[in-house]
Amino acid sequence: MFIKEIELLNFRNYNSEKISFEKTINIISGENAQGKTNLLESIYILSLGKSFRSNRDAEMIRFGSHFCSVKAIAIYEKEGKDQKIELVYKPGEKKIRLNGIPAEKTSDLLDHVYTVIFSPEDLKIIKDEPEKRRRFLDRELCQLKPAYYRNLGRYKKLLAQRNILLKKEPVNHDVLTVWNQALAETGSHIILERIRFLKQLNKLSGNIHHAISDGKEKLSLNYETCFDKKDLPETVEELQNLLFNRMQAEQEQDIQRGNTGSGPHRDDIRIEINETDARRYASQGQQRTAALAMKLAEIELIRKEKEEEPILLLDDVLSELDEKRQHDLLAKLEGVQLFLTTADLNPLLIAKFHEYRLYQVKDGRIKTI
Ligand SMILES: Nc1ncnc2c1ncn2[C@@H]1O[C@H](COP(=O)(O)OP(=O)(O)OP(=O)(O)O)[C@@H](O)[C@H]1O
Ligand SMILES: [Mg+2]
Numbered sequence: 001m002f003i004k005e006i007e008l009l010n011f012r013n014y015n016s017e018k019i020s021f022e023k024t025i026n027i028i029s030g031e032n033a034q035g036k037t038n039l040l041e042s043i044y045i046l047s048l049g050k051s052f053r054s055n056r057d058a059e060m061i062r063f064g065s066h067f068c069s070v071k072a073i074a075i076y077e078k079e080g081k082d083q084k085i086e087l088v089y090k091p092g093e094k095k096i097r098l099n100g101i102p103a104e105k106t107s108d109l110l111d112h113v114y115t116v117i118f119s120p121e122d123l124k125i126i127k128d129e130p131e132k133r134r135r136f137l138d139r140e141l142c143q144l145k146p147a148y149y150r151n152l153g154r155y156k157k158l159l160a161q162r163n164i165l166l167k168k169e170p171v172n173h174d175v176l177t178v179w180n181q182a183l184a185e186t187g188s189h190i191i192l193e194r195i196r197f198l199k200q201l202n203k204l205s206g207n208i209h210h211a212i213s214d215g216k217e218k219l220s221l222n223y224e225t226c227f228d229k230k231d232l233p234e235t236v237e238e239l240q241n242l243l244f245n246r247m248q249a250e251q252e253q254d255i256q257r258g259n260t261g262s263g264p265h266r267d268d269i270r271i272e273i274n275e276t277d278a279r280r281y282a283s284q285g286q287q288r289t290a291a292l293a294m295k296l297a298e299i300e301l302i303r304k305e306k307e308e309e310p311i312l313l314l315d316d317v318l319s320e321l322d323e324k325r326q327h328d329l330l331a332k333l334e335g336v337q338l339f340l341t342t343a344d345l346n347p348l349l350i351a352k353f354h355e356y357r358l359y360q361v362k363d364g365r366i367k368t369i
Contacts, residue, residue, distance in 0.1 A: 001113065001308045002337035003043060004082065005073040010065035012038035013364040022357040025338045029345040029369075030361035036341035039361065040117070040313045042070045043339060046085050047115040047143055047311075049094065049106045058091045066090060074113055077308055085112065107146040114143055114302045114310035118295045118317050125294065126278050126287040130268040137194050137269065140201075140298060144305055148193050155186040159265055167258045176251060183263060184244035188236050190264040191243075195223045195232075198269065205290075205297035212289050212328050219278075219290055222270045226262040292325055296332050314340040318349070326352070 002023045008014040013035050028036050041051050041060070050057060061068040069088040076083060086097040087109075096103040103109060125132055142149040162179040165172070202221040209219035225232060226246065233239050246262045247254075254260055271278040273286055282290065302310040312333065318326055318340060330352060342349060350356070360369045 001074055001076040001311070003046070003072055003074050003113070003311060006042060007071040008039075008042055008069075009071075010062040010068040011042050011070055012060055012062060012068075014038065014042075015062065015364060017364070017366055019359070019366050021337070021339075022355070023337060025353050025356035026340070026359065027345070027350070027353070027356055028339060028341045028359045028361060028366075030341075030343065032343055034361045035364045035366075036343075036361050037315055038364075039366065040315050040339055040341060043072075043311065044115050044117055044313060045070060045087060046072050046074070046113040047110075048139065049087065049096065049109045052117055052139075057089050057094060060089055061091070072113075076112075083112070085109070107149050110143060110146040110149055111306075114306060114308060115313055116295060116298045116302070116310050117313040117315065119315035120317055120320050122295065123288055123291045123317065123320060125291050126271055126282055130266075133269045134265070134267065136294075137197065140301075141193055141197055144197075144302070145193065148190070151186055151189050151193075155183065155190055155264065158183050158186060159260060159263070163259050166255050166260070171255055173251070177248070180244055180247040180251075183260075184240045184247060187243050187263045188239035191223075191225060191239060191267065192234075192236060194264065194267070198223045200301055201294070201297050204300050205293040208296045208300075208332075209290060209293035212293060212325070217273050217286070217289070218275070219293055220272045220275075221294070222272075224268045224270045225264075226266060288321065288325060292321070292329060296329065299332065299336065309335045309337070311337045311339065314338065316341050316343070318342070319344065 003021055005018065005020045007018040009016055028039060030036050041053060044052050045060075051060060053059075067088060067090045069086065071084070071086045074083045074085060075081065084097070084099050088095040094106060096106065096109050098108065098112070125136060138152055142152065158179060162176070162183060165176055165179060198221055205221060206219050209217060222229075227242060231242070233242060243263065247260070250261050271290065273282055273290060278286065278290060299310055299312065302308070318329075319342070321329065345358070350358075358369045359366050
């Protein structure tokens, strides 16, 4: 799939811009703070309805405006004809139109446009705090499965409510039990989906990593919960019971602390390189290779599961990779529409591509060059 055209209205530092794109490679150049990342963000929100930068949608509205909108024309391989996607944000309100028809829920947007974003921030995923790795899992799963998106939203709401109940005096244990039940039910679905996704990603990224490291290293990704791996059941019902019992057992501790100690909101990805914990021991180069392998695996997984090519957003990341890794990345992109931003448009960069279109962004205006 690819984005043919995008129209921005009051989006970040864009006033009113309409621009068409190349099906293959789009190189977005411009000095710092001109709007390059903002443009990638506008493409990204077509896939998830929210930004990769912030959870506050209102930040995307241009200062001094009351709303912002992003209209795009996308073409999917399967359909072969123009599809119109429109998002309008007002403070506290989000409207989506698909081919002119208003969508009932945000999750109706999912499963249309698939994006993979890769920025210098993502290069740190191996050593960053667990929250970043959970966000990585959630982003991918939300794109692939609207039901996961709805479950995750429900889980987050229930968790926030339980945390309020924990701090309320006197504590009502009966009410907490009801919340434990609901959290265990939603949480067990989330955990099993994440495990399933990670199994697939592990296989793909392991192969890619093996090739990038010239067969010297073995990458493995495993889901890490509050339970011992050997105790982890495979059915939702069993996991639900296990999680419920854990929450009941830890209730007093949770009350003391004022938050919930166990559940998918505390889980992590265990990343190993040659059977050693990469989160602790990986070198800079090993971290970069592993992060790159994970991103390339994401692209392959979307291809496999959806039979569509995702859109790759490379925000200032190419210059962070050495020649070999740049080559490994670009070699895997056939068929993918690429948006690449750079503040340093040099001939060496351009020489890496055969077919491309160049854009320059200046103070919220885009033009082809
Ligand atoms: N809601 C908003 N309204 C108006 N301007 C905004 C809004 N949000 C962000 N901006 C401005 O947009 C400008 C461009 O941001 P952007 O992150 O796209 O820059 P960039 O071209 O990617 O720069 P860099 O090369 O430094 O990454 C910033 O100066 C920022 O202040
Ligand atoms: Mg930027």
